[in-house]
Amino acid sequence: MHAIVVGGGIGGLATAIGLGRRGWDVTVLERQPRLGAIGAGLSLWPNALRALDWLGIGAAVEAAGGRMPERSGMRGADGRYLSRVDMTGHRLVVVHRADLHEILAGALPASVTVRTGVDVTTVDSLDADLVVGADGIRSAVRARYAPNIRIRDSGQVSWRAIVPDDGGLTSGGETVGPRGWRFGAAPAGRRGIYWYVAAPGPLRTGTPQEQLQELRERLGGWHDPIPGLLAATDPAALLHHPLQDLHPVAPMRFGDRVALVGDAAHAMTPNLGQGACQALEDAVTLAALAPDLGRYAALREPRVRRIVDRSWQMGRLVGAKGRLAGAVVRTAARLLPDRAALSSALAVTEWEPPRPEAVTP
Numbered sequence: 001m002h003a004i005v006v007g008g009g010i011g012g013l014a015t016a017i018g019l020g021r022r023g024w025d026v027t028v029l030e031r032q033p034r035l036g037a038i039g040a041g042l043s044l045w046p047n048a049l050r051a052l053d054w055l056g057i058g059a060a061v062e063a064a065g066g067r068m069p070e071r072s073g074m075r076g077a078d079g080r081y082l083s084r085v086d087m088t089g090h091r092l093v094v095v096h097r098a099d100l101h102e103i104l105a106g107a108l109p110a111s112v113t114v115r116t117g118v119d120v121t122t123v124d125s126l127d128a129d130l131v132v133g134a135d136g137i138r139s140a141v142r143a144r145y146a147p148n149i150r151i152r153d154s155g156q157v158s159w160r161a162i163v164p165d166d167g168g169l170t171s172g173g174e175t176v177g178p179r180g181w182r183f184g185a186a187p188a189g190r191r192g193i194y195w196y197v198a199a200p201g202p203l204r205t206g207t208p209q210e211q212l213q214e215l216r217e218r219l220g221g222w223h224d225p226i227p228g229l230l231a232a233t234d235p236a237a238l239l240h241h242p243l244q245d246l247h248p249v250a251p252m253r254f255g256d257r258v259a260l261v262g263d264a265a266h267a268m269t270p271n272l273g274q275g276a277c278q279a280l281e282d283a284v285t286l287a288a289l290a291p292d293l294g295r296y297a298a299l300r301e302p303r304v305r306r307i308v309d310r311s312w313q314m315g316r317l318v319g320a321k322g323r324l325a326g327a328v329v330r331t332a333a334r335l336l337p338d339r340a341a342l343s344s345a346l347a348v349t350e351w352e353p354p355r356p357e358a359v360t361p
């Protein structure tokens with residue numbers, strides 16, 4: 001059986017590893033001249049790590065990433081905890097995107113061929129028993145079969161960067177400040193500390209230096225180590241993106257031969273840190289169940305729909321720029337018992353790969 005996977009990102013490479021391990025011949029078509037990724041950190045929750053275990057690389061990814069500090073939770077800009085989460089005993093890794101890519105590429109079995117520099121524009125000419133669209137939020141495969149699915153803009157933007165780790169980060173989680181501004185940071189292994197800011201407003205058009213200056217002014221009075229992390233950031237390392245998702249979520253299969261994985265089907269806002277985690281769940285589920293695309297879609301569609309919605313709602317709540325909305329979020333977080341905060345953070349991560357007896361040999 002031969003599969004063509006369009007896109008050599010996280011979802012595409014993971015699908016290729018899984019299918020290859022189950023005896024498929026796989027061709028990956030990637031438009032970039034070489035495999036790899038720029039980017040910053042990615043939080044990988046227990047569900048993603050279970051998917052990576054299934055692919056045989058969970059331990060390698062954990063070793064490359066950084067562990068979220070056990071003391072975590074939501075804080076106000078003055079540093080006071082609004083809710084506390086103790087991550088002791090929970091698997092949560094923050095890994096640099098380039099490190100994850102390298103490990104995925106290194107795990108491709110011999111039955112997988114990667115062709116880079118191939119921009120797929122005509123999907124109908126792809127001849128294989130299975131065609132997988134893993135080509136991201138602007139998927140050509142999705143556009144061919146589900147042209148009605150639109151990119152939805154949240155009205156919020158993000159900045160991300162990695163800075164050298166000076167050991168000053170002793171707690172994790174997110175800080176919510178006034179007017180919908182948010183900050184989070186976590187160690188990302190040997191690469192240093194990963195930080196992000198999310199805020200309402202348009203994509204900025206100024207230089208990275210000017211954008212960093214805006215962040216330093218806006219968050220300069222927030223608790224440590226936030227001003228220090230921003231001061232240590234090299235403008236050349238700053239990434240700036242709009243926060244978007246797909247609405248509605250696309251069907252995840254078209255007939256018996258075409259399936260979608262990852263952002264191609266269900267790009268989501270990053271408020272739950274689940275986009276890549278869900279791409280990995282898709283990859284493992286598809287690899288386990290192919291060629292039965294009906295079971296694949298039946299398992300995946302309801303789950304990703306819930307997570308996309310939840311992530312969108314979360315963004316609207318914590319990113320609302322009105323003063324009253326901010327006060328409501330902070331009060332609700334303060335009233336939340338610690339155990340409820342933990343189970344809310346972990347709720348979407350309760351997922352297991354399809355059991356071996358559920359897998360068609």
Ligand SMILES: Cc1cc2nc3c(=O)[nH]c(=O)nc-3n(C[C@H](O)[C@H](O)[C@H](O)COP(=O)(O)OP(=O)(O)OC[C@H]3O[C@@H](n4cnc5c(N)ncnc54)[C@H](O)[C@@H]3O)c2cc1C
Binds near residue numbers: 043270
């Ligand atoms: C600000 C931000 C923070 C995030 N943080 C997290 C996080 O902490 N945790 C998490 O789990 N997720 C996070 N995500 C989401 C995560 O980045 C994505 O969900 C994930 O990268 C999706 O992987 P993918 O393989 O589906 O798509 P992509 O990474 O977009 O890969 C698609 C690949 O297909 C290739 N391609 C596209 N079109 C074609 C074509 N026509 N022909 C050939 N090749 C093509 C592209 O070059 C690319 O290599 C975040 C996203 C953002 C924007």
